[in-house]
Amino acid sequence: xxxxxxxxxxxxxxxxxxxxxxxxxxxxxxxxxxxxxxxxxxxxxxxxxxxxxxxxxxxxxxxxxxxxxxxxxxxxxxxxxxxxxxxxxxxxxxxxxxxxxxxxxxxxxxxxxxxxxxxxxxxxxxxxxxxxxxxxxxxxxxxxxxxxxxxx
Amino acid sequence: xxxxxxxxxxxxxxxxxxxxxxxxxxxxxxxxxxxxxxxxxxxxxxxxxxxxxxxxxxxxxxxxxxxxxxxxxxxxxxxxxxxxxxxxxxxxxxxxxxxxxxxxxxxxxxxxxxxxxxxxxxxxxxxxxxxxxxxxxxxxxxxxxxxxxxxx
DNA sequence: ATGCAGTTGCAAACGATTTGCGATAAATGC
DNA sequence: GCATTTATCGCAAATCGTTTGCAACTGCAT
Numbered sequence: 054x055x056x057x058x059x060x061x062x063x064x065x066x067x068x069x070x071x072x073x074x075x076x077x078x079x080x081x082x083x084x085x086x087x088x089x090x091x092x093x094x095x096x097x098x099x100x101x102x103x104x105x106x107x108x109x110x111x112x113x114x115x116x117x118x119x120x121x122x123x124x125x126x127x128x129x130x131x132x133x134x135x136x137x138x139x140x141x142x143x144x145x146x147x148x149x150x151x152x153x154x155x156x157x158x159x160x161x162x163x164x165x166x167x168x169x170x171x172x173x174x175x176x177x178x179x180x181x182x183x184x185x186x187x188x189x190x191x192x193x194x195x196x197x198x199x200x201x202x203x204x205x
Numbered sequence: 206x207x208x209x210x211x212x213x214x215x216x217x218x219x220x221x222x223x224x225x226x227x228x229x230x231x232x233x234x235x236x237x238x239x240x241x242x243x244x245x246x247x248x249x250x251x252x253x254x255x256x257x258x259x260x261x262x263x264x265x266x267x268x269x270x271x272x273x274x275x276x277x278x279x280x281x282x283x284x285x286x287x288x289x290x291x292x293x294x295x296x297x298x299x300x301x302x303x304x305x306x307x308x309x310x311x312x313x314x315x316x317x318x319x320x321x322x323x324x325x326x327x328x329x330x331x332x333x334x335x336x337x338x339x340x341x342x343x344x345x346x347x348x349x350x351x352x353x354x355x356x357x
Numbered sequence: 358a359t360g361c362a363g364t365t366g367c368a369a370a371c372g373a374t375t376t377g378c379g380a381t382a383a384a385t386g387c
Numbered sequence: 388g389c390a391t392t393t394a395t396c397g398c399a400a401a402t403c404g405t406t407t408g409c410a411a412c413t414g415c416a417t
Contacts, residue, residue, distance in 0.1 A: 074383050074394055095374080110397045115374060133337075135287055135404095136373065150329060159329055166325075169318050170340055177302060177311055179342040185285075186338050188322055190331035226363055226414050247405080262366045267405060287373095288404065 057087045060143065064126055073120065078102075078109055082117045083141075086127060092138040092149075092158050132158075132187060148186040209239045212295065216278055225272065230254075230261055234269045235293075238279060244290040244301075244310050284310075284339060300338040 061083050065075040085101045086093075093101070099114045118139055121127040128142045132151055148166075150159040166186065174181045213235050217227040237253045238245075245253070251266045270291055273279040279293045284303055300318075302311040318338065326333045 181342040190333040
């Protein structure tokens with residue numbers, strides 16, 4: 054497991070360079086995000102962080118998420134229900150498969166699909182700046198144990 | 206081009222079978238949707254319909270969109286800004302490419318991508334129920350001509 | 358025509374997110 | 388360390404898109 058503290062420190066420098074400050078609440082929220090293995094929304098992050106600092110406010114979470122996003126420290130996704138969910142951005146690009154029964158989110162990536170997207174866009178006279186690909190499905194049978202790679 | 210009136214009539218039957226009613230406002234909204242070549246949101250639909258019936262209310266638009274959606278008469282999409290946009294569903298499945306500069310929406314479809322999606326889901330032990338694929342991009346500049354250079 | 362739902366318009370309620378404001382606390386300089 | 392500047396915080400109020408309770412209304416089946 055990579056050092057959370059190191060990442061927080063690195064981010065602290067990044068903030069300073071932008072004329073921003075590393076506050077206790079930002080540190081706390083960063084830590085919560087680094088430890089999350091799911092895709093929590095603002096309220097979820099707030100709840101977890103609030104347990105460590107009962108003075109934290111929800112608006113600070115929202116404001117912090119915005120800062121972290123513009124700093125490139127996290128990614129924001131809005132799935133079907135419309136609420137923003139966050140995940141920290143130190144991982145490779147990937148898309149999401151959402152279990153419509155449990156709400157579980159599985160990450161995956163497909164260079165082939167990316168290539169096709171670029172090709173399609175080019176044919177339409179566009180270059181892709183970003184994209185959103187979400188699969189909504191339900192479990193068929195237990196996934197095979199071998200040969201299945203879900204990059205997380 | 207299929208007749209709008211015919212589609213409205215067909216839908217009227219469909220509604221009746223579901224124990225629902227074809228009201229003036231639903232007729233009007235359907236007409237507005239059938240004539241739309243873009244992906245208007247509730248307010249946009251309301252504005253256009255309101256011009257023909259100043260007694261119409263925005264909540265009726267929302268309620269109608271919900272009815273139309275569950276009846277399969279329209280599709281609802283929520284792009285990056287989060288607001289629901291609608292298009293009527295008498296066309297083949299397609300995904301969307303959104304021009305991040307103009308907001309224009311281009312439709313496209315790719316059987317190859319669909320196939321890949323199914324394959325990926327299967328590998329993860331899932332079957333796809335629906336998906337969302339949106340490309341956000343900008344128009345590529347037309348190829349430069351010799352000696353002609355537009356500085357930006 | 359009559360009557361029972363399904364529908365409507367209106368305003369109030371909603372839930373997620375944002376923002377104005379005075380108070381607080383990080384950086385910076387001394 | 389200690390003061391100074393100003394980014395940030397907590398809180399409550401404000402937005403915004405969308406939903407809903409309710410009383411009046413209107414399809415439409417009989």
